[in-house]
Amino acid sequence: MSQTITVVEKILSANDRLAEQNRAKIEEAGVYSINIMASPGAGKTSVILKTIEALKPEMQIGVVEGDTAPVTIDADKVMDAGMPAVQINTGGECHLDAIMLQGALNTLPLDTLDVMIVENVGNLICPANFKLGTHVNVLIASVPEGDDKPYKYPGMYRGVQAVILNKTDLLPYIKFNMDYFRKGVEALNPGLAFFPLSCVTGEGFDAWIAWLKEQAAK
């Protein structure tokens, strides 16, 4: 058993070293980078597309799409929105890691970008354990997932710098206790930046974009 643990630690530490190399490469290109994590169907791609729409007049945004299968549905949408996208097909793996991102960094036109967004694999568990080298980790939760998710997936909520709560347009139709949700988030990650919003109505989106611009300008 202790042997297994040693191996896991070694993998993580090698990953951390590669993540540092990725960060150096991203910073050298003057790019601000975001790792977006979420459950399947929380709306990662919708948030990314709407973020591109908002930032497009002033910024060039590149997207890395992490998928467990070779379908390019999400990458195609980004390219249709006029921005460069690279797909990482993990071949069934449940998370991105630093070496996968290293490959993508060699393919994206980094020097032409202002912001790079990584859409991690849809999974609330494993992606939290693998640093990629990005500047911030952002979690997208969604109203239909339920208000108990911070309590059930604490590792993910602990390791992020912002939480977006997507699909607020569905609040009238779903039992969702906002205080209970926020209390769970605050217990794990006090003072965390929090953006309830809807990609359908656009409500709340401005606050997210303002925060993102402020972070990127630092």
Place this chain on the structure above:
Amino acid sequence: MSQTITVVEKILSANDRLAEQNRAKIEEAGVYSINIMASPGAGKTSVILKTIEALKPEMQIGVVEGDTAPVTIDADKVMDAGMPAVQINTGGECHLDAIMLQGALNTLPLDTLDVMIVENVGNLICPANFKLGTHVNVLIASVPEGDDKPYKYPGMYRGVQAVILNKTDLLPYIKFNMDYFRKGVEALNPGLAFFPLSCVTGEGFDAWIAWLKEQAAK
């Protein structure tokens, strides 16, 4: 690289042997067993509680709750519904495996049960790779997750004997192309049993219960 692959194959094969032992133990007790898999927030616990409600007059149901954290929210709900529950806290692991279920089988009062339901960890990727020894695998998808999930998580959709599409009460408020979803499922798993339903309104639930009773009686 080939060494890594060998190790993975060995782990899976040891897991398969334990899964066979689990199956023998479950059958010896005359129990019918179901492994329920889904994304976080698709409604696994809601479906389980409503299934207990429907079967309770004629059957005794035990539930194994797989969680990545030590919170017992779901196990408590099952016990409140008057049925025995055992929690497996995976300690951060993203799936249940056969050895974890072996431990739970030693704790549940198997001889008193008619049906055992295993609620796997909320994850659309890894649980598909680990047999537990249960009779059937059931996937719970949900309307708000989106109609493209079979295309994005093919491994999960291939390895199940039934798909429940939960939260159909939200269809009026969400863009969801039922034909596209079903076409994706059929391409991966032709003729698969399919139950669109809502735990809120109860619509479609009878068909799921009828199928379950039929399977358990075989």
